[in-house]
Amino acid sequence: MKEAVERIARLWPSSGKVLVLTGAGISVPSGIPDxxxxxxxxxxxxxxxxxxxxxxxxxxxxxxxxxxxxxxxxxxARPNAAHEALAELERAGLIEGIVTQNIDGLHQRAGSLNVVEFHGxxxxxxxxxxxxxxxxxxxxxxxxxxxxxxxxxxxxxxxxxxVFFGEPIPLDALDKSGQLASGAELALIVGTSCEVAPANVLPQLVRQQGGRLAEINLAASRLAPLCDAAVAAGAEEALPLLARLLLDQ
The missing domain is CATH 3.30.1600.10 (SIR2/SIRT2 'Small Domain')
Structure with missing residues (x-):
């Protein structure tokens, strides 16, 4: 796992213009089943x-x-090590923001500030x-x-x-997530299969604009073939390691 995480760390832009897209998998270790x-x-x-x-x-x-x-x-539920690692990276200026498909509020409880809650x-x-x-x-x-x-x-x-089934994504979430994607040099996919639209379009937008893609997932997402690096591991293990590598550089 360490070598795969190191490959993601080498992709990391010094600008910190990184969009992180999270899904249910990041909160499973906190006791919230998918x-x-x-x-x-x-x-x-x-x-x-x-x-x-x-x-x-x-x-x-x-x-x-x-x-x-x-x-x-x-x-x-309580934030786990993956949520805490992302909050630490944001404080260090190494990520621009998080777009989450989760509705549990665990990113904010871990200390992340720029969080777009795509589904409310x-x-x-x-x-x-x-x-x-x-x-x-x-x-x-x-x-x-x-x-x-x-x-x-x-x-x-x-x-x-x-956002209940059949309801639209809030315009504010669409606008903010689009802004993050348009300025990102790297999109990191964490704990999501990228099956649900329109959130799954965001990493593709980053890619279309010349940015890189990476993912941390127990099982490969549908966007895995487009990724420049991937880690097949739980976010609670891989993200703290990634944070240590980036913060020690």
Missing amino acids: FRSPGGLWSRYDPMRVATAEALANSPAEAWRFILDARDVMAA TMSGWRCNGCQAPKDATRAMEVTPETAPWLCERCGAVVRPDV
């Missing part, structure tokens, strides 16, 4: 029944069973009707007996500020 993996949330719920705007409007009790489960899984976050809450923001502390107090949480203002169901 939604699509055995034991993940989609093995227990049909996403089309619980994670769409229609489900929230028409079956709020069923949707909230899923929401409570997701809330509790993510609240119990479980840390924010709002009414699905009038869009009024809601207190995250109150969200943690909802129980199976008191769910679903209904808006005190308009009576519509309250939801986490995540």
Whole structure:
């Protein structure tokens, strides 16, 4: 593994213009199973029944069973060594920013500042009707007996500020991620299979503009053939090693 990580370190631009794209794999060591993996949330719920705007409007009790489960899984998780390594690299000026497909907030809890949450976050809450923001502390107090949480203002169901199936990616996330990709000299893919659009387009944009690609994944992503270097290992092992190599240069 060390030689493969060293190959990524040699690609690293001195400018620090690096975009990091992260997915579910970086948070698995923190206790959050990939939604699509055995034991993940989609093995227990049909996403089309619980994670769409229609489900929230028409079956709020069923949707909230899923929401409570997701809330509790993510609240119990803690940043792991991979999240901490990325935060350390950002503090050193060696990465420009992170675009994450995860909704767990672990990058920020590890200390990363420039994080684009492509699919939203479980840390924010709002009414699905009038869009009024809601207190995250109150969200943690909802129980199976008191769910679903209904808006005190308009009576519509309250939801986490995540992108449900069939909903568009927020324009702000699209804009910020595009800016990071357009200026990057290297894109590092971590813990994602790069199957989900449009996030998987970002590394390709970097490549099209003359930048390099690298990845750290237990299993090769669909963009692996385009990568200049790849590490077949868990992010919690490879990223701390990469950070040490870069910071010691």
